[in-house]
Amino acid sequence: MPELPEVETVRRALELELSGRRIAGVRGRSIAMRRPLEVEKLAAVLPGLELATPRRRGKYLLIDLVPQGALLNHLGMSGRLTITGAGAPLLPHTHLTIELDDGRELRFVDPRRFGFMQWLEPGAEEVDPSLSALGIEPLDPGLEEKLPPLLKARRAPVKSLLLDQHLVAGVGNIYAVEALWRAGIRPARPGSRTSIDRLTRLAFEVRSVLAEAVEQGGTTIRDYASPEGNFGYFAIQLAAYGRQGQPCLRCGGALRADVIGGRTTAWCPACQR
DNA sequence: CCAGTATCCTGCAGGC
DNA sequence: TGCCTGCAGGATACTG
Numbered sequence: 001m002p003e004l005p006e007v008e009t010v011r012r013a014l015e016l017e018l019s020g021r022r023i024a025g026v027r028g029r030s031i032a033m034r035r036p037l038e039v040e041k042l043a044a045v046l047p048g049l050e051l052a053t054p055r056r057r058g059k060y061l062l063i064d065l066v067p068q069g070a071l072l073n074h075l076g077m078s079g080r081l082t083i084t085g086a087g088a089p090l091l092p093h094t095h096l097t098i099e100l101d102d103g104r105e106l107r108f109v110d111p112r113r114f115g116f117m118q119w120l121e122p123g124a125e126e127v128d129p130s131l132s133a134l135g136i137e138p139l140d141p142g143l144e145e146k147l148p149p150l151l152k153a154r155r156a157p158v159k160s161l162l163l164d165q166h167l168v169a170g171v172g173n174i175y176a177v178e179a180l181w182r183a184g185i186r187p188a189r190p191g192s193r194t195s196i197d198r199l200t201r202l203a204f205e206v207r208s209v210l211a212e213a214v215e216q217g218g219t220t221i222r223d224y225a226s227p228e229g230n231f232g233y234f235a236i237q238l239a240a241y242g243r244q245g246q247p248c249l250r251c252g253g254a255l256r257a258d259v260i261g262g263r264t265t266a267w268c269p270a271c272q273r
Numbered sequence: 274c275c276a277g278t279a280t281c282c283t284g285c286a287g288g289c
Numbered sequence: 290t291g292c293c294t295g296c297a298g299g300a301t302a303c304t305g
Contacts, residue, residue, distance in 0.1 A: 002298065003298060006298075032281090033282095034281080034300070034301090059299080074300085075298095075299090076298095076300080077282090077298065078282085078283075078284085078298090078299095092283095110282095111282075111283050111284065112281085112297090112299095113282055113283080114281070114300075115299085130300080130301095154276090155275080155276080156275080156276060160276080163299090165299090172298050173298055173299085174298055175298090262277080262278070262279095263297090263298095263299095264296080264297090
């Protein structure tokens with residue numbers, strides 16, 4: 001479910017709500033997730049540690065712990081982090097509850113269990129295989145210079161390449177579809193058969209759509225500061241994603257949908273070449 | 274190395 | 290109403 005903008009919105013909310021708080025306790029049940037949820041380990045290690053300002057890398061969330069260690073989180077398709085009062089009713093599929101020193105709780109809910117929450121011992125972040133394989137951070141400077149040659153070197157559909165976290169980190173199906181529509185590029189077009197100029201435009205649109213979504217999520221953060229609130233699930237006005245069969249907002253023709261990169265991809269046959 | 278597919282899991286919408 | 294199928298914002302193991 002969450003892509004870079006949603007994860008960044010969660011990060012900002014956690015920064016506002018959790019920074020400086022101390023962990024009082026841990027509850028949950030160890031289960032299989034994308035990485036095993038090890039509640040006993042978390043309960044042994046976390047109490048007494050302070051939560052620092054969270055960081056984001058691609059779709060991963062890192063919460064540094066003071067004096068050492070960190071929590072590594074990925075929300076997968078269906079993951080949510082919520083901050084609640086201690087007595088709040090438990091949502092189904094709440095796998096982990098982290099009790100805070102002010103009586104509130106940080107809860108990790110994930111029905112499909114494609115996400116994970118893991119304790120990183122000191123030094124583990126630097127050698128984590130998933131983190132170290134991540135590609136360009138798209139909101140950092142230089143995307144328009146760095147990404148095009150990487151795409152040009154590959155024959156796969158540009159859509160598939162945008163979803164490849166080893167190339168650019170944080171783009172998921174929604175924002176890949178939106179960026180391609182904005183750039184006027186056919187999703188199935190091979191990277192190698194797309195001009196550097198058009199790939200540069202694509203990189204610009206990737207950055208733009210992500211930045212706009214972050215901005216929109218950010219504007220609503222304050223509404224989500226209430227203890228019972230969920231946060232991080234906002235989407236900008238979507239021009240293409242999910243709009244197959246509906247008129248293209250640029251030319252009026254009908255959008256169609258194909259499966260590209262294993263996922264449904266809406267696009268405009270007239271505007272996207 | 275690269276490209277494409279299968280797979281993990283639950284919930285829900287839509288068809289019959 | 291109830292059952293069945295397919296699909297969902299992700300990442301990775303595996304195949305050719």
